[in-house]
Amino acid sequence: xxxxxxxxxxxxxxxxxxxxxxxxxxxxxxxxxxxxxxxxxxxxxxxxxxxxxxxxxxxxxxxxxxxxxxxxxxxxxxxxxxxxxxxxxxxxxxxxxxxxxxxxxxxxxxxxxxxxxxxxxxxxxxxxxxxxxxxxxxxxxxxxxxxxxxxxxxxxxxxxxxxxxxxxxxxxxxxxxxxxxxxxxxxxxxxxxxxxxxxxxxxxxxxxxxxxxxxxxxxxxxxxxxxxxxxxxxxxxxxxxxxxxxxxxxxxxxxxxxxxxxxxxxxxxxxxxxxxxxxxxxxxxxxxxxxxxxx
Amino acid sequence: xxxxxxxxxxxxxxxxxxxxxxxxxxxxxxxxxxxxxxxxxxxxxxxxxxxxxxxxxxxxxxxxxxxxxxxxxxxxxxxxxxxxxxxxxxxxxxxxxxxxxxxxxxxxxxxxxxxxxxxxxxxxxxxxxxxxxxxxxxxxxxxxxxxxxxxxxxxxxxxxxxxxxxxxxxxxxxxxxxxxxxxxxxxxxxxxxxxxxxxxxxxxxxxxxxxxxxxxxxxxxxxxxxxxxxxxxxxxxxxxxxxxxxxxxxxxxxxxxxxxxxxxxxxxxxxxxx
Amino acid sequence: xxxxxxxxxxxxxxxxxxxxxxxxxxxxxxxxxxxxxxxxxxxxxxxxxxxxxxxxxxxxxxxxxxxxxxxxxxxxxxxxxxxxxxxxxxxxxxxxxxxxxxxxxxxxxxxxxxxxxxxxxxxxxxxxxxxxxxxxxxxxxxxxxxxxxxxxxxxxxxxxxxxxxxxxxxxxxxxxxxxxxxxxxxxxxxxxxxxxxxxxxxxxxxxxxxxxxxxxxxxxxxxxxxxxxxxxxxxxxxxxxxxxxxxxxxxxxxxxxxxxxxxxxxxxxxxxxxxxxxxxxxxxxxxxxxxxxxxxxxxxxxxxxxxxxxxxxxxxxxxxxxxxxxxxxxxxxxxxxxxxxxxxxxxxxxxx
Numbered sequence: 001x002x003x004x005x006x007x008x009x010x011x012x013x014x015x016x017x018x019x020x021x022x023x024x025x026x027x028x029x030x031x032x033x034x035x036x037x038x039x040x041x042x043x044x045x046x047x048x049x050x051x052x053x054x055x056x057x058x059x060x061x062x063x064x065x066x067x068x069x070x071x072x073x074x075x076x077x078x079x080x081x082x083x084x085x086x087x088x089x090x091x092x093x094x095x096x097x098x099x100x101x102x103x104x105x106x107x108x109x110x111x112x113x114x115x116x117x118x119x120x121x122x123x124x125x126x127x128x129x130x131x132x133x134x135x136x137x138x139x140x141x142x143x144x145x146x147x148x149x150x151x152x153x154x155x156x157x158x159x160x161x162x163x164x165x166x167x168x169x170x171x172x173x174x175x176x177x178x179x180x181x182x183x184x185x186x187x188x189x190x191x192x193x194x195x196x197x198x199x200x201x202x203x204x205x206x207x208x209x210x211x212x213x214x215x216x217x218x219x220x221x222x223x224x225x226x227x228x229x230x231x232x233x234x235x236x237x238x239x240x241x242x243x244x245x246x247x248x249x250x251x252x253x254x255x256x257x258x259x260x261x262x263x264x265x266x267x268x269x270x271x272x273x274x275x276x277x278x279x280x281x282x283x284x285x286x287x288x289x290x291x292x293x294x295x
Numbered sequence: 296x297x298x299x300x301x302x303x304x305x306x307x308x309x310x311x312x313x314x315x316x317x318x319x320x321x322x323x324x325x326x327x328x329x330x331x332x333x334x335x336x337x338x339x340x341x342x343x344x345x346x347x348x349x350x351x352x353x354x355x356x357x358x359x360x361x362x363x364x365x366x367x368x369x370x371x372x373x374x375x376x377x378x379x380x381x382x383x384x385x386x387x388x389x390x391x392x393x394x395x396x397x398x399x400x401x402x403x404x405x406x407x408x409x410x411x412x413x414x415x416x417x418x419x420x421x422x423x424x425x426x427x428x429x430x431x432x433x434x435x436x437x438x439x440x441x442x443x444x445x446x447x448x449x450x451x452x453x454x455x456x457x458x459x460x461x462x463x464x465x466x467x468x469x470x471x472x473x474x475x476x477x478x479x480x481x482x483x484x485x486x487x488x489x490x491x492x493x494x495x496x497x498x499x500x501x502x503x504x505x506x507x508x509x510x511x512x513x514x515x516x517x518x519x520x521x522x523x524x525x526x527x528x529x530x531x532x533x534x535x536x537x538x539x540x541x542x543x544x545x546x547x548x549x550x551x552x553x554x555x556x557x558x559x560x561x562x563x564x565x566x567x568x569x
Numbered sequence: 570x571x572x573x574x575x576x577x578x579x580x581x582x583x584x585x586x587x588x589x590x591x592x593x594x595x596x597x598x599x600x601x602x603x604x605x606x607x608x609x610x611x612x613x614x615x616x617x618x619x620x621x622x623x624x625x626x627x628x629x630x631x632x633x634x635x636x637x638x639x640x641x642x643x644x645x646x647x648x649x650x651x652x653x654x655x656x657x658x659x660x661x662x663x664x665x666x667x668x669x670x671x672x673x674x675x676x677x678x679x680x681x682x683x684x685x686x687x688x689x690x691x692x693x694x695x696x697x698x699x700x701x702x703x704x705x706x707x708x709x710x711x712x713x714x715x716x717x718x719x720x721x722x723x724x725x726x727x728x729x730x731x732x733x734x735x736x737x738x739x740x741x742x743x744x745x746x747x748x749x750x751x752x753x754x755x756x757x758x759x760x761x762x763x764x765x766x767x768x769x770x771x772x773x774x775x776x777x778x779x780x781x782x783x784x785x786x787x788x789x790x791x792x793x794x795x796x797x798x799x800x801x802x803x804x805x806x807x808x809x810x811x812x813x814x815x816x817x818x819x820x821x822x823x824x825x826x827x828x829x830x831x832x833x834x835x836x837x838x839x840x841x842x843x844x845x846x847x848x849x850x851x852x853x854x855x856x857x858x859x860x861x862x863x864x865x866x867x868x869x870x871x872x873x874x875x876x877x878x879x880x881x882x883x884x885x886x887x888x889x890x891x892x893x894x895x896x897x898x899x900x901x902x903x904x905x906x907x908x909x910x911x912x913x914x915x916x917x918x919x920x921x
Contacts, residue, residue, distance in 0.1 A: 095307075264396065
């Protein structure tokens with residue numbers, strides 16, 4: 001771009017300084033008011049009675065401890081299941097054209113639109129005591145609702161789209177030529193997948209898994225319906241936050257909330273790092289594509 | 296039903312099989328069960344459940360508060376997106392990342408914080424309540440927390456469109472003698488409108504289904520601050536499964552129409568960008 | 570290895586990409602599939618490779634039916650149009666891939682890969698990644714990778730399509746040299762006739778999913794089998810005409826066609842390649858076409874002259890050397906006479 005062009009363009013596109021200042025201050029103001037103050041407030045409230053009381057409310061309350069353990073068990077399992085599903089769905093959708101493909105894509109989006117409470121209720125109607133499968137499961141001694149499997153199903157439902165939604169466009173933009181090349185060079189399906197497909201999408205998998213994990217740990221509505229909220233048994237961390245709040249144990253409630261907030265902030269940090277990584281990769285491949293045209 | 300064009304890549308049946316199985320177990324069968332259960336109710340009972348005064352009040356409050364919050368999200372989100380794309384200022388990248396916090400923060404935490412901040416003795420409530428602004432356990436509280444949850448959708452919908460906006464278009468308009476306001480309203484706004492509407496629809500849809508945060512801040516008073524998901528839960532707690540299901544189906548059909556609408560908007564939006 | 574393609578047809582939805590294609594490729598041959606885009610040449614190549622399967626017909630390798638064998642079982646080397654190098658692997662690992670997945674001993678892999686990397690003269694690049702290479706270098710890596718597991722057939726999809734003119738010319742000669750060293754049966758797809766003629770032993774000209782002609786480059790140039798080949802292979806002036814008694818008449822332009830002495834008139838088409846027309850200042854020949862020069866495009870070793878037939882407004886294209894133009898002092902707007910040095914006529918059921 002020539003210097004002339006740049007100055008002309010900036011003079012048209014640049015608003016006067018006072019307009020810029022007002023708008024920047026307004027935007028920063030909104031972000032501070034809506035997001036920053038609440039986040040700071042969580043930590044201040046959690047620590048208001050000192051560090052020892054903070055640690056005590058997290059570790060010495062047995063029901064809080066068990067809610068942390070339950071969340072730490074449910075979220076990773078949900079992430080693993082959704083990563084496996086995401087890989088399968090992305091492979092089928094990005095690599096093949098088949099009838100009903102658009103329907104499958106729409107179904108993957110559905111959990112984003114459905115209210116978590118409706119999702120929880122639906123699971124209850126299938127697996128609950130009076131549900132379609134409930135009695136049959138009950139006879140065989142399988143407890144789904146008000147137990148770990150139900151919580152897991154509800155969590156998987158609400159986090160289902162994250163990995164697949166990340167991988168489908170990624171794999172479409174990478175294209176299938178490298179995989180075809182691997183097959184033509186004699187790779188078995190397993191070798192093709194591990195040596196060519198996975199290395200190309202590894203950051204995308206991680207990215208989807210991170211977002212999925214954040215949502216899995218924080219899910220409230222669906223889990224609250226299917227779990228029965230039995231303290232010490234089926235209470236996850238977000239449910240524990242509500243229980244303590246209703247019991248007027250504000251410091252305890254904020255202590256659990258602060259852990260969840262910290263997890264959210266760590267998630268965002270990893271997400272930003274991953275985005276930087278994938279942007280760098282993308283720029284490199286873009287350069288490669290450009291050179292391919294001209295060199 | 297599922298036929299494909301043959302290619303040399305392996306794994307079609309396995310991957311599609313896993314996909315359909317997973318979707319069936321988690322999504323298709325449960326939501327199907329919900330619809331079947333509601334359909335098996337005698338019609339007068341279904342109608343009584345979905346059209347009771349309390350249910351009507353809940354739908355209206357859910358729709359209105361989501362709508363108002365989506366409007367507020369659109370205004371605030373558009374401003375933030377504009378500032379983040381067009382201007383340079385210190386800590387810009389930090390503020391850009393802050394926009395994502397509502398996506399990552401568990402809604403229960405948001406609810407807890409908002410209800411405490413605006414309580415009479417809370418950080419913000421102590422100044423606002425004397426002024427007559429009560430933003431805890433009121434309708435305003437619901438709108439506020441839904442705005443917190445909704446505005447990032449608007450920012451993230453507009454940002455890429457604003458970045459890709461053809462700068463020649465603005466220059467051409469300038470050369471043709473348009474002034475700053477004319478450029479803003481006749482050139483920029485029409486190109487951003489599809490993205491703004493997409494962001495609005497996403498925020499609105501999210502608000503309709505939201506439960507975790509609202510349950511903390513609204514006070515859940517029937518006929519006043521009770522949203523439809525809370526009504527479903529309260530029906531469940533009194534073991535009125537049929538009534539709960541009937542209301543759930545109403546909510547489900549609203550979310551499905553929103554999904555279709557969002558897809559249409561996104562298609563329109565991407566065509567606009569070209 | 571010899572390859573036979575027997576009655577191969579392929580549809581994509583309602584579009585027929587290949588229609589009953591038949592031909593054989595001999596052991597050690599280098600064959601070009603030449604045609605415009607959409608002619609089915611790439612589809613045919615992918616079917617030979619096993620990357621796609623035909624809807625009808627068979628592919629035989631050495632007489633053995635491999636139609637339903639996967640690409641993996643056929644042991645073919647395939648060079649993709651955009652190379653499809655593994656982006657997260659070095660040049661060395663790209664070339665080694667075919668050997669690694671076959672679980673060859675690592676010593677053997679090292680020797681074989683080193684040998685191939687020096688064959689394609691990329692010794693100094695062995696530990697670079699694809700994005701650090703130029704287009705031509707990537708092309709050579711793709712070729713080395715395809716050759717690593719000693720395929721019995723080498724297939725190349727538009728191998729030089731994405732390269733600039735200079736690199737393309739070098740790589741063409743180089744591909745021919747590699748083929749003469751390795752003698753692996755090779756098939757490549759191209760839409761560039763010069764490329765096909767320069768590199769291959771035999772050319773298969775394709776159009777709309779069918780084979781129009783198979784022959785050596787010389788046969789195709791000198792004896793085009795039909796109007797499509799003639800048109801595709803060179804720039805051709807076309808005159809719809811009526812022929813009788815050894816003369817073809819097209820809107821007042823007369824050509825001598827001594828091959829058709831019959832009195833019964835027939836509709837034919839006269840084809841004259843642009844380099845088989847000459848331009849004179851004076852109308853020596855009674856049948857010379859009076860025309861006016863519209864434009865002269867100098868294009869390297871050939872200058873293309875566009876003329877307009879003064880009587881009918883028909884446009885003519887003549888290729889001359891710059892020397893000839895200089896000699897005749899040709900200028901845009903000059904009135905000149907055009908006459909054929911050689912012409913070709915196709916008469917249905919009566920080919921000359």
